[in-house]
Amino acid sequence: MAKKKGVAPRLAGALAIILGTEEIPLRLRAWDGSEAGPVNAPVIEFRSRRGLRRMLWSPNQLGLSRAYVAGDIDDNGDLFESFSVLSSVGKFAEVKAFRPPTLGERWRLLRTAIRVGAVGLPIAPPPEEMDVTKTGRLHSKKRDSAAVSHHYDVGNDFYRLVLGRSMVYSCAVWEDENTGLDAAQEAKLDLVCRKLGLKEGMRVLDVGCGWGSFALHAAQNYGVDVVGITLSKEQAALARKRAADVGLSDRIEIRVQDYRDISDGPFDAISSIGMAEHVGKEQIGNYAAKLNSLLRPGGRLLNHAISWNAGEMPPDPDSFIPRYVFPDGEMLSLTVMLGALESAGLEVLDVEALRRHYGLTLRAWVHNLEENWDEAVRLTSEGRARVWRLYMASSALGFERGLNGVNQILVQRPGGEEPPLRRNF
Known part of the structure; x- marks a missing residue:
């Protein structure tokens, strides 16, 4: 067995401290060409x-993320494999916020940095990072608007590369693994329409309408009038264009508007697909009450949202997702979401879990991004493309491990027609 030489063995020790494990199940390759770790590992x-140096100043998930986004560290082509290994060890396996290194561990990190010439002043975070706390009070309208813009206003053409023809940015519904992304997204949109019991002439509200895909499907296939709202100006512009292109501008109205400002109810039905994650636990009760107030008696609401399945965990504002992907986003448990809807006076008609479907959806998005990598970088930046690749790959594994779920909850405002005795969708 060859004797360990060069920088890589020291890096392995430093990374083990940050990950909270004795040995890392990865093979490290350093800038000097040296390697350390299991030969057949990712x-x-x-x-x-x-x-x-980034990890020295932020010895946690954020430091690792900054190094990856900036291109200071990289995987060897299979991020799923690397993350699958990492998720089974140390602080990743604990499924909670990283424990900060002890004083002794920090000293060992500093000694390693000195020996490999990595000591220096803090490096500015990659420009793709956002500290949303600088934009106002948590879940104020101004701060929510800034958070949504950070995530969604990165270019419609970039999203088209990732999402494909459907332009749907939420979990698809797959018949099986070979269904195909576009067909699975169309199946999801139609499932929502059927659950809502849409009929010609109904007035429908789409909360968090994205690029208008649900509004288009519902208006074209069910003859309804749709009001779609989003806080993203880029999404709204494309959604309006898509409606105009198929001659549906008179049936589809797209607004840049906060759901709290809607005052022209009632609506016969409301869809909220992938929007409630932006609301936050403190506001979820007000969210449910507001949507209830906008429904006519007997009207249905379909709430499609990601859930956190791994027990109570306070959001960590200094981790990858809040800084780079969804500022102020918060995944709530199914119990909390159901409780909020019921407390608002809504009757639960149906709950469907789609956890496995989101793993398939995310893997399809990662495939699209990797297949169109050069164009994605041209449209945004290499850092932004790296953010999306890291977030979607790690999220896919989170759903596959059962840490996250995604649920469609169908509720109805009391009054009006009684729901059918059995499901009719």
């Missing part, structure tokens, strides 16, 4: 000393 490459 390879992580440290391209420069900057990666270790």
Whole structure:
């Protein structure tokens, strides 16, 4: 067995401290060409000393994420494999916020940094990072608007590459693994329409309408009038264009509007697909009450939202997702979401869990991104493309491990017609 030489063995020790494990099940390749770790394990490459310096100043998930987004560290082509290994060890396996290193561990990190020439002042975070706390009070309208813009206003053409023809940015519904992304998204949109019991002439509200895909499907196939709302100006512009292109501008109205400002109810039905994650636990009761107030008696609401399945965990504002992907986003448990809807006076008609479907959806999005990598970088930045690749790959594994779920909850405002005795969708 060859004797360990070069920088890589020292990096392995430093990364083990940050991950909270004795040994890392990865093979590290350092900037000097040295390697360390199991020979057949997934390879992580440290391209420069900057990666270790970032982790020295932020010895947690955020430091690792910054190094990846900046390109200071990289996987060897299969991020799913690397993350699958990482998720089984140390602090990743604990499914909670990283425990900060002890004083002794910090000293060992500093000594390693000194020995490999990585000591220096903090490096500015990649420009794709956002500290949303600088934009106002939590879940104020101004701050929510800034958070949504950070995530969604990165270019419609970029999203088209990732999402495909359907332009749907939420979990699809797959008949099986070979269904195909576009067909699975169309199946999801139609399932929502059937659950809502849409009929010609109904007036429908689509909360968090995205690029208008649900509004288009519902208006074209069920003859309804749709009001779609979003806080993203780029989404709204494309949604209006898509409606105009198929001659449905008179049936589909797209607004840049906060759901709290809607005052022209009632609606016969409301869809909320992938929007409630932006509301937050403190506001979820008000969200449910507001949507209830906008429904006519007997009207239905379909709430499609990601859930956190791994027990109570306070959101960590200094981790990857809040800083790079969904500022102020918060995944609530199914119990909390159901409780909020029932407390608002809504009757639960149906709950459907789609956890496995989201793993398939995310893997399809990652495939689209990787297949169109150069164009994605051209449309945004290499850092932004890296953010999306990291977030979607890690999220796919989270759904596959059961840490996250996604649920469609169908509720009805009391009064009006009674629901059927059995499901009719």
